Amino acid sequence: MTAIEFSGRDRPVREVSSFTSIALTYRIILRQLTTRGRVIALTLLSLVAPVAGWALGASDASLDDSVRLIAGIGLGLVIPVVALVFGGASIGDLRDDKTLVFLWLRPMARWPVAVGAAGAAITLTAPITLIPLVAAAALTGAGNGIVVGTIISGLVGVIVYVSVFTFLGAWLKRFIVWGLAYILIWEGFISQAGAGVARVALRKYTRSILVDQTGTDLDLADFSLAVGIIVPILVAIAALALAAWRLSAQDID
Amino acid sequence: MTALPPPVVQALAAPAPPPDTGMITVSEASKFFGSIVAVSEVSFSIGGGVTALLGPNGAGKSTLFRMICGLTPPSRGTVRVLGTDPRHDRAVRGRISLVPQQDALFDHLSASEFIGFAARTHAVEDPDRAAGRALASVELSDVGSKPVGQFSKGMRQRVKVAAALVNDPEVLILDEPLTGLDPVQRRNMIALFHRLGDEGRCVLVSSHVLDEVARLGSRVLVIAQGRLIASGDYRDLRGLMDDRPHRIRVGVSDPRRFAAALVDRGLVSGLSLDTDHVLVDTLDVDGFGRQLAVLAVELGIRITEVSPLDDDLESVFRYLVEGR
Numbered sequence: 001m002t003a004i005e006f007s008g009r010d011r012p013v014r015e016v017s018s019f020t021s022i023a024l025t026y027r028i029i030l031r032q033l034t035t036r037g038r039v040i041a042l043t044l045l046s047l048v049a050p051v052a053g054w055a056l057g058a059s060d061a062s063l064d065d066s067v068r069l070i071a072g073i074g075l076g077l078v079i080p081v082v083a084l085v086f087g088g089a090s091i092g093d094l095r096d097d098k099t100l101v102f103l104w105l106r107p108m109a110r111w112p113v114a115v116g117a118a119g120a121a122i123t124l125t126a127p128i129t130l131i132p133l134v135a136a137a138a139l140t141g142a143g144n145g146i147v148v149g150t151i152i153s154g155l156v157g158v159i160v161y162v163s164v165f166t167f168l169g170a171w172l173k174r175f176i177v178w179g180l181a182y183i184l185i186w187e188g189f190i191s192q193a194g195a196g197v198a199r200v201a202l203r204k205y206t207r208s209i210l211v212d213q214t215g216t217d218l219d220l221a222d223f224s225l226a227v228g229i230i231v232p233i234l235v236a237i238a239a240l241a242l243a244a245w246r247l248s249a250q251d252i253d
Numbered sequence: 254m255t256a257l258p259p260p261v262v263q264a265l266a267a268p269a270p271p272p273d274t275g276m277i278t279v280s281e282a283s284k285f286f287g288s289i290v291a292v293s294e295v296s297f298s299i300g301g302g303v304t305a306l307l308g309p310n311g312a313g314k315s316t317l318f319r320m321i322c323g324l325t326p327p328s329r330g331t332v333r334v335l336g337t338d339p340r341h342d343r344a345v346r347g348r349i350s351l352v353p354q355q356d357a358l359f360d361h362l363s364a365s366e367f368i369g370f371a372a373r374t375h376a377v378e379d380p381d382r383a384a385g386r387a388l389a390s391v392e393l394s395d396v397g398s399k400p401v402g403q404f405s406k407g408m409r410q411r412v413k414v415a416a417a418l419v420n421d422p423e424v425l426i427l428d429e430p431l432t433g434l435d436p437v438q439r440r441n442m443i444a445l446f447h448r449l450g451d452e453g454r455c456v457l458v459s460s461h462v463l464d465e466v467a468r469l470g471s472r473v474l475v476i477a478q479g480r481l482i483a484s485g486d487y488r489d490l491r492g493l494m495d496d497r498p499h500r501i502r503v504g505v506s507d508p509r510r511f512a513a514a515l516v517d518r519g520l521v522s523g524l525s526l527d528t529d530h531v532l533v534d535t536l537d538v539d540g541f542g543r544q545l546a547v548l549a550v551e552l553g554i555r556i557t558e559v560s561p562l563d564d565d566l567e568s569v570f571r572y573l574v575e576g577r
Contacts, residue, residue: 014347014376024373031361098357102416105322106374107347252324253355 014107021108025116026123028103029090033124042082046132049073053136066140067216070150074133075157075206076188079125083161084168084179086124090117091243092169098253105252111244118166118240125162130154142214149213156232157206163236164202167243170250195220205232275300276424276455277321282330284316284479291316293479294330299457303450303470305487306459313479314459315354318428321457322351334424347375350417354428358409360402364393367401368416375420387415390445392438406433414442418449425449427458431465443468498522499538503531503545504558514548530558 016024052069091114094100103113130151137150169175191201198204198220208223210216223231275298284292292313308314319325320332323339323346332338337345359367368387372380388394391411396404401412410433417425427446431439446469450456460466466473466487473490475483483490505511508526515521515533520541523534535541538561549556 015344016374016376020373020376024370028359028362028370032359098353098355099359101324101351101353102359102371103374105324105346105349105351107343107376108374109343252319 016106016108018109018112021112022116022119025103025113026119029094029117030120030123032093032099033086033089033120038085039124039128042085042128043132045081046078046129049078049132049136050139053139057139057141061140061142063142063146063214064216064218066137066142066146067149067210067214067218069140070133070137070146070153071203071207071210071218071221074129074136074150075153075210076203077183078133079129079154079157079206080161080183080187080203081180082129083121083125083158084165084176084183086121087118087162087165088169088175088179090121090162090166090169091247092173092175095170095250095253096173101252104247109244110247111240113247114166114170114240114243117243118163118236121162121166122158126155126158129158145214146210149210152213153206153209153228156209156229157202160202160205160232160236160239163239163243167239167246170243170246192220195222202232202235205229276335277457278331278333279317279321280331280333282317282320282327282332284313284320284325285328290479292320292327295476295479295481296330297474297481297484299455299472299474301450301453301455302472303446303456303458304472304474305466305469306457306474306476307461307463307466307490308459308476309461312461312476314461314476315428316479317476318351318426318457318459322349322426324351347420348422349424349426350420350422352410352413352417352425352427352430354432356406356409358401358412360400362401363398364388364401364404364408364412364415365397367412368419371416372419377420380419383419383421384415387419390418391415392441407435407438410434411438411442414445422454424455425457427456429459429461431460431462439465440468446470498534498536499541500562501533501535501538501541502558502560502562503533503556504529505531505549506555506557507552510552511548511554514552518544518548520544532562 049070052073053066056066056069091100094103133150133154134147137146140146165175165179168179172178187201187203191198191204204220205223205228207218207221208228209225211218211221212225212228278298280296282292282295283290295317306314306317316325320327321334321339323334323341326340335345335348339345339349359370362370365384365388368384369380372383377383385394385397388397391414393408393411393415396408401409404412410430414427414430417427431442434442446456446458450470458469460469471486471488473483473485473487474481475490503511508529508531512524512526512531515524515531520537521533521535525532533541545556545559
């Protein structure tokens with residue numbers, strides 16, 4: 001081995017700044033998450049929405065029907081599922097393939113790692129879901145309100161679902177199973193039971209944004225625009241704080 | 254690993270309560286995973302230089318290393334690295350490096366990128382230059398632009414070592430770092446470890462291969478069944494191994510006559526035989542080896558096989574732990 005000189009013992013203690021930690025984590029996880037299979041499969045899932053939007057537009061459907069389509073397929077299925085795959089994998093994959101040690105055993109705080117991971121997942125989830133959903137909203141021919149509502153509710157949905165599932169991935173090994181159970185059973189079924197239960201379902205808040213922007217009438221979507229935006233953002237912040245705590249507390253292989 | 258027999262043989266110096274001056278100080282540390290005892294009441298303190306951690310597979314070496322790096326907290330006891338708790342002290346993590354046993358790397362990165370990433374996450378000044386130096390230290394400069402996913406196991410090991418060196422660590426923990434290396438790379442890597450140790454760094458290297466430990470250095474910690482069963486100078490351990498009874502299987506054309514001659518000359522402490530072999534227990538393995546051929550010539554018999562049956566590491570540990 002080549003004789004090289006290292007700098008010796010008297011160097012200052014170094015810590016990585018929060019901004020640098022976020023940027024480094026973001027870059028490495030973005031590249032880890034970007035696999036061809038994932039991107040193609042999830043894009044195909046998202047393309048269901050514009051196809052349905054085009055079909056609806058061709059049949060002169062009402063604004064209510066168009067909003068129901070965006071709320072059901074877009075906010076209720078496409079965004080949560082794509083966010084689950086990318087958000088859960090952002091930390092979960094690193095833990096499972098044992099590369100998390102290369103981020104953990106570093107002089108870095110934990111919260112920038114959680115933020116960087118969620119940022120990487122949002123970077124992939126947003127275009128894969130929002131572009132098809134906005135296209136779907138436009139193809140229904142139901143006016144500008146549904147397009148604007150889809151953009152705002154979709155963006156809020158992407159942020160909150162990715163954050164929650166980033167925490168889920170840091171917390172549980174079988175995050176896909178638990179995440180799907182939440183999306184399909186809790187949000188898709190149990191939360192329909194009444195307003196009290198729906199209050200703890202994220203889709204109620206995103207649906208409320210869509211309803212506010214379109215002036216339509218959907219079940220379980222009666223929050224104001226402010227509540228529809230602020231509560232999910234607070235949930236996202238709490239989820240990332242929990243993900244950071246989980247990173248600090250868990251055993252690393 | 255739940256039933257832990259008391260060590261019959263305290264091989265070298267019995268593990269003593271550690272002084273506070275070591276760069277790594279482990280005090281009565283235990284780690285449980287449910288009912289499984291992975292590490293049990295381990296205490297030691299080590300400073301600068303190379304120390305080898307010897308133990309068979311599943312002995313608790315990796316768990317002990319994970320505790321030292323703060324990757325998992327001890328269930329009982331304390332671990333201090335450079336005077337602080339590595340689990341909770343963020344700053345000390347910049348002064349420790351670990352070469353993990355697992356093969357996982359960011360496979361989409363090139364070797365230069367991977368080591369540069371390690372440098373940046375350690376806030377190293379001029380990370381690209383540091384990465385270049387670290388790559389050179391493991392002789393991978395010429396393949397630095399290739400993705401590590403295309404590397405052989407030995408090259409991946411060297412990438413991990415380079416990434417561990419890039420932050421100029423004071424404490425370097427290497428979990429089976431010689432796995433997958435060819436003999437030349439092994440020799441070079443061991444020389445590198447010694448040089449790092451000579452610079453005053455605390456270099457702790459695990460291995461389950463006795464011959465590797467012999468070359469890693471004179472200081473050795475021996476762990477088996479989660480317990481530290483010996484610590485001290487490797488030469489003492491080697492001497493103890495040479496002094497223990499050895500079992501050898503000898504294939505001969507006339508086992509009965511050969512066995513009688515061995516007993517007559519007092520070369521064995523016990524034996525058994527079948528139609529083609531004599532199973533010999535001897536305390537003087539060198540003397541037995543010298544007399545074997547002489548005896549065969551004198552008796553006019555043919556030797557077809559000489560196989561030591563207890564030269565593997567498991568049998569050494571069985572002897573150290575259980576006295577058999």
